[in-house]
Amino acid sequence: MSGTMQAETTLVSLGDLFGLEAIRGLRYGVPPRPTQQDIEDLVPTPDPAYVFTLDEVRRLILWEGGEVGRNLMIGGPTGCGKSSLIEQFCARLNRPLYRFACHGGMLFTDLTGQMTIRADGSTGFVYGPLPRAMREGAVLLLDEGNMAPPKVVGALNTVLDDGPLFLPETGELIQPSPRFRVVATGNAISHGMDAVHYRGTERQNIAYLLRYLQFQTSYKTATEEAAILHRAVPGLPGKVVGLIAEFAHEVRSGFLEGSSPVPVPTRVTRKWAAVLHTRAKALRNDPVNEMLFGLKFVLTDGLQADHAKAIEGTLSRMIDKLTLTDEDFKTGVGIPATIPAQEDPTMELVVLLNPNRGGKNEIRVWVLGSCDRTGKTFTASAGITPFTPFVPKEDISRQDAMIALQQKLNQRGYVHCLDVKLGPSVGIEAARRATDAFTKAVAGAKPVAVSSPAVRDIVSALCKASGTQVELVMN
Ligand SMILES: Nc1ncnc2c1ncn2[C@@H]1O[C@H](COP(=O)(O)OP(=O)(O)OP(=O)(O)O)[C@@H](O)[C@H]1O
Numbered sequence: 001m002s003g004t005m006q007a008e009t010t011l012v013s014l015g016d017l018f019g020l021e022a023i024r025g026l027r028y029g030v031p032p033r034p035t036q037q038d039i040e041d042l043v044p045t046p047d048p049a050y051v052f053t054l055d056e057v058r059r060l061i062l063w064e065g066g067e068v069g070r071n072l073m074i075g076g077p078t079g080c081g082k083s084s085l086i087e088q089f090c091a092r093l094n095r096p097l098y099r100f101a102c103h104g105g106m107l108f109t110d111l112t113g114q115m116t117i118r119a120d121g122s123t124g125f126v127y128g129p130l131p132r133a134m135r136e137g138a139v140l141l142l143d144e145g146n147m148a149p150p151k152v153v154g155a156l157n158t159v160l161d162d163g164p165l166f167l168p169e170t171g172e173l174i175q176p177s178p179r180f181r182v183v184a185t186g187n188a189i190s191h192g193m194d195a196v197h198y199r200g201t202e203r204q205n206i207a208y209l210l211r212y213l214q215f216q217t218s219y220k221t222a223t224e225e226a227a228i229l230h231r232a233v234p235g236l237p238g239k240v241v242g243l244i245a246e247f248a249h250e251v252r253s254g255f256l257e258g259s260s261p262v263p264v265p266t267r268v269t270r271k272w273a274a275v276l277h278t279r280a281k282a283l284r285n286d287p288v289n290e291m292l293f294g295l296k297f298v299l300t301d302g303l304q305a306d307h308a309k310a311i312e313g314t315l316s317r318m319i320d321k322l323t324l325t326d327e328d329f330k331t332g333v334g335i336p337a338t339i340p341a342q343e344d345p346t347m348e349l350v351v352l353l354n355p356n357r358g359g360k361n362e363i364r365v366w367v368l369g370s371c372d373r374t375g376k377t378f379t380a381s382a383g384i385t386p387f388t389p390f391v392p393k394e395d396i397s398r399q400d401a402m403i404a405l406q407q408k409l410n411q412r413g414y415v416h417c418l419d420v421k422l423g424p425s426v427g428i429e430a431a432r433r434a435t436d437a438f439t440k441a442v443a444g445a446k447p448v449a450v451s452s453p454a455v456r457d458i459v460s461a462l463c464k465a466s467g468t469q470v471e472l473v474m475n
């Protein structure tokens with residue numbers, strides 16, 4: 001076993017790392033991937049459909065930075081995304097992760113390691129995840145930490161105080177690397193508050209709990225859930241994604257209040273969306289029964305009959321009148337219906353709203369073609385706008401290119417520069433921002449002058465998506 005060298009970090013935009021526009025301007029030092037193969041293998045694989053929230057990133061960054069505390073405890077109801085949050089956070093930051101599943105019968109030596117007989121008959125000490133993570137500067141995730149017997153987690157206290165670990169079997173005193181972090185997750189982890197739902201969980205002792213930074217999480221909002229589903233299963237009609245998200249939200253709220261017997265966590269909604277997507281034709285023809293079939297397949301057929309009936313009843317009430325047309329299958333959720341979906345996921349479409357250039361009380365909408373993610377080229381799409389392509393001369397970052405572009409556009413009187421990403425990473429968040437800005441821009445500005453039929457279609461879609469009534473005039 002060997003330690004890792006502290007490598008130079010690269011400053012990366014937090015907004016880019018976690019897909020959050022609000023922190024695009026903040027930079028964070030990300031280390032390179034570990035060079036040692038067995039440690040590199042511990043860096044989780046990024047899930048492109050993963051949605052982070054600002055609150056999560058803020059807390060995780062503080063914890064990862066290590067200055068305010070190196071141990072974090074994440075509580076929250078089942079399937080709200082506790083373990084995957086850490087996994088995906090580590091994936092983005094190239095952090096090796098040891099994920100240890102705690103259970104009632106575990107011993108402290110499951111964490112520290114034990115003497116083992118090797119295949120060749122010799123004996124040797126096999127290090128457990130705790131000393132390895134301490135030496136390698138990795139993250140140790142104590143998953144389902146509430147399942148662990150308190151005497152086992154109590155033995156961790158010295159390590160949680162940044163102290164060393166003594167291994168009696170080898171006589172070694174393991175010193176923690178400055179990058180070593182501990183995170184524990186659990187359903188009833190702090191104060192046993194949700195323990196009624198989770199048999200087999202333990203109430204941890206307060207001396208142990210207070211050694212951790214605390215983070216109580218819960219299920220994602222319906223909007224966030226829809227963004228996850230859209231990213232995970234692009235191409236599923238927006239209506240269907242919206243209904244799944246709303247339904248999940250309703251059942252989860254009932255679960256948290258005690259009126260619903262089980263929740264519908266994201267691991268279930270993602271599977272459900274995937275089932276519906278693979279059965280798109282059947283969904284188009286009989287959406288109500290297909291949605292019910294999907295729910296049974298991914299969840300309710302495994303529940304006791306009265307629980308299944310209650311949950312299926314809730315869904316039936318919500319989707320009672322659902323019908324789908326071919327049109328619904330043409331676009332993904334969140335993209336205003338007629339913005340053409342682009343094949344190349346690295347291309348982006350920039351929608352510009354200019355309330356000043358169309359004359360008094362008018363707003364003109366321009367669609368500025370696409371730009372690649374490096375920001376080196378912005379190409380105007382043919383036929384949509386006469387805007388001159390903007391191509392920065394120097395080799396600059398995408399963010400700097402966007403800033404330069406915005407400055408240039410501001411000089412020309414464009415007030416909103418919306419960056420609507422297309423391809424697998426489109427979220428309804430981006431579209432919501434686009435529609436919000438659109439609503440703001442058109443407030444009081446009537447009629448809207450549009451420069452081409454393509455732009456008219458986009459503006460109509462934006463109007464529809466934002467519930468804004470405006471008169472469109474072609475000129
Ligand atoms: N923010 C998210 N974005 C995308 N997918 C998510 C998100 N949160 C959860 N998921 C999906 O839900 C699955 C289950 O989440 P996870 O295992 O993290 O929940 P948990 O809170 O640890 O559950 P449990 O309490 O049962 O251990 C993940 O593997 C992932 O597919």
Ligand SMILES: [Mg+2]
Pocket residue numbers: 082083084143144185
């Ligand atoms: Mg978990």
